[in-house]
Each structure stands twice: as structure tokens, then as C-alpha cells.
Amino acid sequence: MTETRTLVVERMMPQPPEKVWRALTQTALLEDWLMKNDFKPTVGASFTFRTQPMPHWNGVVDCEVLAVEPHRRLSYSWNAAGGLQTTVTWTLTEVEGGTRLRLEQSGFGPQDDNNYKGAAYGWQRNIDALEKVLAGLV
Numbered sequence: 001m002t003e004t005r006t007l008v009v010e011r012m013m014p015q016p017p018e019k020v021w022r023a024l025t026q027t028a029l030l031e032d033w034l035m036k037n038d039f040k041p042t043v044g045a046s047f048t049f050r051t052q053p054m055p056h057w058n059g060v061v062d063c064e065v066l067a068v069e070p071h072r073r074l075s076y077s078w079n080a081a082g083g084l085q086t087t088v089t090w091t092l093t094e095v096e097g098g099t100r101l102r103l104e105q106s107g108f109g110p111q112d113d114n115n116y117k118g119a120a121y122g123w124q125r126n127i128d129a130l131e132k133v134l135a136g137l138v
Contacts (some may be wrong), residue, residue, distance in 0.1 A: 005116055006106040010122050014098040015134045017071040021132050024074055024090055033129035035061070040070050047076075058082060063088075064132050078105065103127065 013020055023029045025041040035049040045065045053059040058081045066087065067075040075089040086107040093100040103123055108116040 004106065004107040006104055007110075007116060007119050007123065009103045009127060011101045011122075011127055011131070012095070012098060013101050013131065013134060015137070017092040017094050018132060020092055020099045020101060020138055022137065023130055028102045029137075030134060034126055035132045037067075039063075039073065041065065041070075043068055076088045080115075081116075084108075084112055086112075086119075095126075098115055101108065101127070 022031065022057075027037055027041065029040050030037050030039055035051045037047055039045075039048050040049045043065050047065070049061040049065050050062065051059045060081060062079045063076045065074075065075055065076050071092060073089065073091050075087060078084070078086045078088045086105050088101055089104045089106070090101040091104075093102070105123070108119075
């Protein structure tokens with residue numbers, strides 16, 4: 001069996017889980033902090049994230065929704081060109097003063113070291129952008 005790694009990013013958000021959930025599941029809000037998409041929060045739904053292509057990546061991520069627990073948990077497959085096949089899971093925990101947001105991207109194999117490093121950098125930037133989107137929500 002091949003060893004895989006999981007990237008974990010946790011952040012405290014001063015907004016309630018319902019507001020964070022909106023930013024994770026509404027197409028227009030997702031685009032504001034992550035990528036263009038055709039996301040639908042329905043288990044089994046296929047969707048695509050799209051952004052500008054870069055060297056060694058065409059800018060497309062093919063996904064399928066794996067789990068939806070409103071205001072608590074969202075999980076989807078994350079399949080990028082070049083063979084990267086991982087799973088992204090968002091967990092929202094209501095805490096005093098807001099929400100503890102936990103992102104896990106699991107399934108990075110030994111051959112995915114560059115993707116793991118890129119994801120570690122990219123998710124920090126994306127979650128920074130998510131914080132800005134959340135700050136603007138009513």
C-alpha cells in the first residue's frame with residue numbers, strides 16, 4: 001500500500017458557520033475567492049474549477065461532490081491534469097466568536113511532492129481571500 005499525505009489548514013473565522021457555508025457552496029462566492037466553477041452542493045454532482053493555465057497545469061480541476069452536511073461538512077474529489085487525484089474536505093465547527101474552519105486535502109502520493117507544496121502555499125492564499133469575501137458578506 002502506498003503512503004499518502006494529507007494537507008491540513010485550520011483557521012478561525014469570526015463569522016457563523018451559516019455564512020462560511022455560503023462562501024463554500026455558492027457559485028458566485030466560490031469564484032470570488034477560489035476559481036470559476038459550476039458547483040452544486042449535491043452528493044454525486046460533477047463540477048469543474050477553472051482558472052488561468054500555468055506551466056505544468058491546464059488550470060482545470062474536475063471534481064465530484066462526495067459529502068454534504070449543511071453548515072458542517074463538505075467533501076469533493078479534486079482531480080487535476082497530470083494525474084493528481086485527491087479529496088478536499090471542509091469541516092466547520094461552531095465555536096464562541098465564530099467558526100473553526102478546517103481544510104483537509106488528502107491523497108497526495110510520493111510522486112505528488114510538488115503538488116503538495118503548491119497546495120500548501122495555494123490554500124493559505126485562497127483562505128486569505130475567503131476571509132476577505134466573508135468580511136464583505138451581510
